[in-house]
Amino acid sequence: MKLSTLIKGTLTTSIAASLIASQLAYADNIRLRMHTFYGTEVDSIAADLRDRLQEASDGSIRLQFFRGGELVDSDQFVDAVARGTIDIAHGVGSYWPGRVGIGTIEGGLPGAWVSADEARDIFANQGLDELIAEAYEEQGVKLIGRGFGSDYGLLTREPVTSLDDLRSMRIRATSSIATVLEQFDVPTVFLPGQELYVALSTGVIDGAVYGGPVEYEQLKLHEVAKHYTDINLLNPGWTENALINPRTWERMSEEQQTILTEALDQYLLDVHQWLEEGNRAVIEAGELFEVAELPEEDSRRLAEAALPIWEAEAEKSERNARAVEILINNAIEQGRISE
Structure with a gap:
């Protein structure tokens, strides 16, 4: 049975539209400057993050990674992200309590939790991260990731x-x-x-x-x-966060945003696991x-x-x-x- 000219034309248009939509998902190449408070010790984890982003986004997301102190001081991350000096900051809320009033609570009040699982539940399921996100939004930055430290x-x-x-x-x-x-x-x-x-x-x-x-x-x-x-x-002993400049975030497609948040979640988890395993190894070596x-x-x-x-x-x-x-x-x- 032969397709009518109308149906053929409709299918051709539909296929072309699908191809264009697929291409538009990555129409804009995103170049991100990310700054951490850590030094060279997280270089391999940062390299994994760069590779993960590039592969998952078909090369549309490229990341330039800066270590602690290379561009701005760690306690200036909120200002730097808000201004666009850097696109993403990997920091700790207790570094800037004067700028973000909830930062000390976010970083970790003494006695607030006794395990990483308990801390995760407090932030993700009991509403703490929702309050923290509101506070950062008022300072011109967006909270997009949560990490957890280790021994303190x-x-x-x-x-x-x-x-x-x-x-x-x-x-x-x-x-x-x-x-x-x-x-x-x-x-x-x-x-x-x-x-x-x-x-x-x-x-x-x-x-x-x-x-x-x-x-x-x-x-x-x-x-x-x-x-x-x-x-x-x-x-x-502390929690970590990932903050992004809202203008940078809005330039990304929804798919790119998902790729970025998932990659950052894995990065923050990798940092936590590195800390946990490393602490045990150093102590046991004595x-x-x-x-x-x-x-x-x-x-x-x-x-x-x-x-x-x-x-x-x-x-x-x-x-x-x-x-x-x-x-x-x-x-x-x-x-x-x-x-």
Whole structure:
């Protein structure tokens, strides 16, 4: 049976339209500048991200990756993304609490969670990420990814056997941990990760709460500080985010947006797994650091000192109050605090 001229013409037009639509999905080549707060230690993970994006997008998405401190300081990521200096930032909310009021809660309040699975549930299923996304939108950036850190211990030049030992030391810490330590008369300061080696080697600081053994190893901090102490305050000790410039996001097709978010999700998961596996390996090897644990009584005192931080954060805004309510309800459900 022969097709009529009309049907043939309709089919030809339909096929041509489908081909054009397929081509239009990648009509615009996207060049992205992404900046992380990590250094060379994540180079292989970044390379996997670049390859994944290029392959999945048929070459329409290309990524240029910058390490910590190469273009802008890590605590300036929100401003840099909003201005378009960089397209994507891989950072930590507690680096910019003055710019994003919920940032300290996002980064991780002491005692907020005790496992990565619990943290994921709080952000994804209990509404915390929705509140955080609103806050970033007000600052001209879009939240498109969530990652989780790992161990969050104290590295010092001298041994630490108790909280009392810290009173004579100057410790690098993010704002929430600093607030806890300062209640015990421990001097604190904030420095970006890329500055820790020089600061420790010159005595500007005596210790740092920055990450776990693998991060300290990758920053070569074992050359200047060998005492790692588990302070038992928060695990994972921080959360990570991926932020994108909204104008960059809007230039992408829906398919490109999906490719990007899925690739970033895998990148953030790869970073978390690298941290977890690396920390176990470094500790088990027992060669680079002398590993200790803060006495249980001191860890309990730190945890109790952290509760007013939750209250103080809740008082800063209605959004923060809603976020802290999520944390409180979760802690009650987990049995860590009573109603």
